[in-house]
Amino acid sequence: MHKLDTRPKMVLIKEVVRENEQVTTLVLDASVGAEPGQFVNVWIPSLNEKPFSVAMDDGKEMRLSVAAVGPFSNALCDKKVGEKIGVRGPFGTKFKFEEGEHLALLAGGYGAAPLYFLASEAAKKGCTVEFIVGARSKGFLLNVEKARELGVNVHVATDDGSEGSKGYNTEVLAKILDEGGIDCVYTVGPEVMMYKAAQMAKEKGVRAQISVERYMKCGMGLCGNCCLDGEGAPTCVKGPVMDLEKVLDSPEFGHYHRDQLGNKHNF
């Protein structure tokens, strides 16, 4: 059941933080009661509205870490303290974990934003967290220092070796899974990386929760644009966080996605 009123609410930007070469965090003077894994639709009136995963929501304020990749996200990153943007949500499913579990979080690029939110919540509940972050290079790493301050185990991999180990973060995950003891893998980032992580977890018999990104318009399971082939259910309602079995059962996940008109594109 959805919230019955899904009109956007205009909220104040109280702080703007430049995180790295690509990512800016907007601190908003409002909470939507989001939990790790969920997303909100962010509206700039007269421009557009797009979905963004929530980087933090403590019940009083909310953070969105936005990578400047297109016209809308660039406009969002250019917002100043004191301006307002529209927000509605939270939408979608959450990451689930049990107290005291040993969790492996695999973040690619700005996937480190929602996974840092999960790491901080899991750490509060006495979980042991392996926070594995991968990026092109040092300048694209996100939330590494903050995760260290949290006291979780941080592992860094960069494509060019400018920080941490040189290579893919999935290689780090492989080593951690080989050591054993992981209860669940959580992953947010490029789909090819997540597909690999899901297969690795499956081979090891470890549970995994995957944040599936599709072209979402409404966030309410109505427009049908983000339906994932297989079950055909909308990702914005039955996801974005989905269990390993669900995503690997889909003929679509890891292989192709659809644009805003429904045309298929291969990864």
Added chain:
Amino acid sequence: MIDLSVEFCGVKFQNPIVLASGVLGVTGDSLAGVVRNGAGGATTKSLWPYQHEGHKNPTMFGTEEYFMNAVGIPDAGPEKAREEILRYREKCGAPLIANIVGGKMEDYAEIAAMAAEMKPDVIEVNISCPNVEDELGKPMACSVSKSAEVTRLVKEKVGDIPVTVKLSPNAPDIRAIAESVLDAGADAVTAINTLGPGLAIDIDAGAPILSNRVGGISGPALKPLAVKAVYDIYAARKCPIIGTGGVITGRDAIEMMMAGATLVGVGTAVYYRGQEVFGEIVREMNEWCVENGVSKISSLIGKIHA
């Protein structure tokens, strides 16, 4: 055991609830998912004869009383439609209604011929979307002669596939439009499309909420208008009708049938009750029939006219 099946233009549906056009329905798997969740059949999103862009976000929002949308009928075109309908057929045996739309008169003939090749069980002609300006919509949906002309163009192209024309509540006399399309050869009508368009302004933003500024109104507030439209059309012609507009519960669906609907379209109810709403509505209809000693649901069609 209640017989929930109905026959619509010679096509048998296991129950009267069908997915209305515009909600879900982008992919074959999502259409099949709606049937798996309990619907008797499903309607595609409007299919264009060519690729058609939709509007930017926000495209929709809801409140307790009503829902507004202006998605702008995005579509990837006939090649993708063919693939998705094939996929639906592989997975699902329930009837499929292909909804078609065009910007100009010729478009309707073109997409009708293309859709007929995809062999849907029924073709529904959208002459009444209020959200695509300067193309179709008000002039056509509200004009007796243009509605009839579109119907004739489509009928010529689709062989023996039954055709239903989706009507607008914005016409001053919906019964006159219904009669004109039936006289032009339509086998049935679908009543009603969204109302309006209406306008909602976010006063804090000082801007309309929808990117298209205006949008069609659906949801609970639309139901009395939809029931009245179905009632008026059935009173005039006793034709097969897909009654749609504000149906959220099994009781709403039965109300629509009593007014004269054979099939009941459900769309916005997904907002209020989630993906499982189709089966829930069918269950509620079944329970009502049990409690009221109705053994065949088709006996309720047009009941209040007797």
